[in-house]
Every structure is written in structure tokens, then in C-alpha cells.
Amino acid sequence: MQAQPPKFNIIIVGQNNRLQYEAVLFAASLRYSSPNFQGRLFVAVPQLGPRWHHDPSIQNPDVLKALKQLDAEILPFESQVFGESYPYGNKIEALSALPEGEPFVFFDTDTLITGELADVPFDFDRPGASLKVEGSWPKPTLYGPSYEGIWSALYRRFGLDLESSLDTDQPEDYWRRYLYFNAGYFFYKCPRLFGERFLEYARAIRDENIPELTGQNLDPWLDQAALPMVIHSFGGGRDALPPGLLDGSVSCHYRLFPLLYARESDHVIDVLETVAAPNKIKKVLKNYDPMKRLVIQGKGSKIRDMFDRNNLPQREQVIRKAIKAKGLWLR
Template sequence: MQADFDIVIVAQAGRLEAEALLLAASLRRFSPGFAGRLVVAEPQPGPLWPDDPRLTPEGRDMLVELGATLLPFESRRFGAAYPHGNKIEALAAMPPRPFLFLDSDTLVTAEIGALPLERPSASMRREATWPVPRPGWPGYEAVWRALHERFGLEIEPTLDPARSAEDWQRYLYFNAGWVCGPDARAFGARWGEWACAVLDDPPPALDGQVLHPWLDQAVLPLVVAAFGGGRPGAGLSGLDGPATCHYRTFPLLYARESDAVVAALEEVAAPNQLKRLLKRHEPILRMVYQGRGRRVRALFDRAALPAAEKEIRNILRSHGFWMR
């Protein structure tokens, strides 16, 4: 059965444009049954963008040819100072419809159109990036409880009771690489309002915590819980699984992702009309078209990868393969 929802991504000139083209091409190739809209949200010039963030005309035309609907939106809170806020403001500019937000550095690798999005959730493919333990801090329990209490939320229903109080995985914490829910506009509006509240007046338990670039992920669990959501259920197991891959960067993709993901990337990047645009982004040129990705792949055993992404990045840097 096909669900009725929008896939929302953000794209602008440069890296995100190239990633958006690959995402749109992969959606068309590997999820032909998707019956909803692919909405490409594009930030517009304004006081928060010193440089024009809009897509190139060629990139915009190709996205439309690949089936995307373009959605211009104004940056009222974040802009260039905090581009992670694009996703928040893009969702707030959407119609009040079910949505699946995907970071632009994502490939669709299987049918995606029947996902159950009635209950808000987000990606669990994350590490212990925030909050950061430091001398004298009050601990995970105090930080997360203070944030929940700030917005009148009960923390107990969000906890994983199988984990101890100072295990970071006890607390609802997501990667914002994918986010879903039944009402994009309401979700984005709440996310933006609460993110600004935390940024402008953080609870005392957050003293010493750095909110940039983690603000969106620090507030996301609160918004998910406020709309009755939580950790993703079995129906969403295809995300960060057989249906999507949030690869982050092209060197990381070649280092750690499956043979199927690499094959999907190289297949959708092959058509000459798309290749002409993608070659403008140097990491795609080097990794995909000039074959450096295959050399990266030979450095790693996918069955025994380093536990932390930072270790993989360090290996890539030491061999001269790191590119963003």
C-alpha cells in the first residue's frame, strides 16, 4: 500500500545541490512506486545570507526534470550562521501534511512509499555527540530532565529503562538525518520556537555545553515527544537500512557502506546529463568519476570498522582521501 506523504529535502548552491541531484535520481530509480511529492526546499537571499544561497539554474532545471517540486522559503531565524536550521525553517514552510525529511546527503536504495509516518520519529544512527561530559557538569539525567521540564514535558515516557542513568542511550536522542511526522508545518514551527528558546535562554543545567552545531539535535527529541512520538518502530526499519543511506560524505560512503549502496551511487551518477552537473562538485568528481572511492574502499574491512566515525575520518585524512 502507498502512503500519502511528502519527502522534504533542503538544497542550495554548491555541495547540497549535487547531493540533492543524487537523492532525486536515486528516488526515481529505486522507488518508482513512491506516489507522493519530492519537495526541494530552497533558502532565499536575505539579511541572514551574505551570499546568495539559491540553486544554479541548471541544477534547478534538472531537479524539476527528476520530478521534484521546488519550495522557496525565507530564513527568519538561522541562515548562514546556523545552516542546520534550514531543515527547521523548511518544514515550517511546508503544507500541514505527513512528511519525511531527509538530509540531502542521503541515497534512496529501495521502495520508500509505504512508510507509516503517523507517529513522529527520527534517525537512531547517531553517536554520543551531545551533551558532552565535562568536569563539574550535572550529568545526562540533569541536562535532559531540565530540557523536558523547560517545555512542560514528562521525561519518564522517553527513557530506555534497560539503561543506567548516566548511559547516554537511556535518553531520547536522534540524528536529524531523517525526521518524520504527520504535520510538517506544525512540527517545523514548534522545532524553531523551542530551538530559539534554548539558544537564547538555556536552562542552567546546560552551562558549559556548546549548542553549535548540535542545537537542532538537542531540541529534536523534545519536539518528537511533544507530538506523541518516540524511537522508530519496526515499520520504519528501512530508513538507515535497506531503503535509505545517510552517507554524510563520499569518502565515508566508500569507506563504510555496503556494496549495494556503492553500486546504487555509481548507477544513478552515470547518465551523462547528470554527470555534467555532478562533476562540478570535486568530491564526486574525485571519488566517483576518477575512481578514488575504490581506493578508499580497499583501506577498510566493512565487517570490522572502527567504532567511531572520527577514527574513520582520521584514517582517510592520513591517506589524503578526506574531502567534504
């Protein structure tokens, strides 16, 4: 008899900006594409406090109603460390509000679920994260230190073994040799354990005077600087999931709607436009201009016609410039 896959929760972050509309779209795509998902869907929402000048919580009644209809649970949390100064820190601090000891998968809110999540063979004892990543951090300076010097200093600071994290098939001092993830998704067996360590490492990297980090930009890269060591410390790595599932056939981290229409597969577009079509969803999404014009009014097809998905420009900046020239860069 085949073992039942482990039950797990999903967490995304929502607040009183574009994320609330992306949260509705994420939830709709989850219910459409993954009918066998048995866990809970949490929309973690930061609350007004000293680290926010304005109330960041979701207040739009139509958004809240749509999320409830999609069986998404609002999960309030307090911003103790980051808040408005570093909103990416929401994904770190929200983990403390999740049920302790229950496996979780975090997704960035600008993600669509495009396949059956219940079929993904998660091993929640070995954490992993998105490998859809470029060498965005660190950026070694002319006079050093090198990639090796920067990552060695960080691994030493947290008492971790750098050597066992290296991909030795990659050239020395090439960024892919070092463990590096996009924080667009990550998973583990307990959100409290993962979140506490993520917060510890991120605070230390931000606040301590680590000489090797002089001149390195940590905004917005702080989460991605800390994440590899968090995952390595719990015994995870770059091989935690089979390739081609998350950031592949099962999920799509689209980031911005113009880029989605330019780059993603026909299946992703079909999922997007199908889940946005019901009136109860459409009336919510039309309050966010990129969704209104590109998805609901169909102008995304104009972007789609501009590009050959089998021969896209190598540089994203070229795609952006072409879309802007047509007046369709909406974000």
C-alpha cells in the first residue's frame, strides 16, 4: 500500500497593497489546480505597530470576502524586527504565527499554482528553496573579498561548514559553486524552528559589523543572503526536490504581470485567465490596474504577441524596455 503524502500548510503574505490582489489570485489558482491539497492556506497579514507608519493589514471587504470563499485563513502577525524598513522581512517574521510542528511551504504571493501540489514529493525533514535564481548577491568588489571570502565569513559566523555546501562541479569562485536560493518558496517540517533561525541569521547579517560584507547591498537581498545557511543548518540543500515541479509544472513565480505574459507558457496563461474569470474574483481583481488591463481586459495578449517564448531575449531588461515602448508596462 502506497504511503500517504505528508499533510502540510501553505503560507503567503498579504497586506494592504498589490499583495492582497495577488493573494486572491494565488488562492484561486491553488483551489483550481490542486484539488487534492489537504492542508490549510494561511494569508499572513502584518498588523499596525511601531514598525509601520500606516496600517499594513488587509482592510478591503471584497478582498477579505473572496479569501474566505477560497478557504484562506487570515493569520495576523506582529512586525517586531523589520516592518516598513524591510517588507521582505514579512516572510521571516510571519513564520512565528504558524502552527508549531506542522510542515509548511512558503510561497511568494506573486505565484500561481499550476499543478497538483499534493503530488510534489516533499521531504519536510530536509528543507529546500527555489533554485530559480541569478547571481544577484553578493557582488564582489574590485579589491575583494571574493565570493569565497564573503561566504566563508558568513558560514564561520554561524558555525557552519562551507565545504559540504559547495557544488564542486562548478568553477572555483563562480557564484553557482555556493549554495544560493531565491526566497520565492521554501519549506521545512516546523515553521517556528525555521523562522527563529532565519530571523537570527538575518538580524546578525544586517546588524553586525562583518568586515567581509563592507560594500555589499542587503536591500533587498538580506533574505537571500541568510536563506542558504538556514537551509544548510537544517540539513537541506539544492537537491531537496526533483527538478521541474516547483518553478516548473506545479508553480509559477511570475513576479510581474507584464513579464508573465511575455515569458510564461500557454498553460500558465490558461490557469491565470481561467481562475480570474468568475465574477466574484473578477470584481476584486479589477481594482488592481495591471490585473484589470492585462488580464480582465485582455491587453496581456498584446504583450504575448511581441515575444517568441522559444527565443526570448537573454536579458530581462530588454523585455522590459520593449513592453514599456508599447505603453504596457504596468506594475
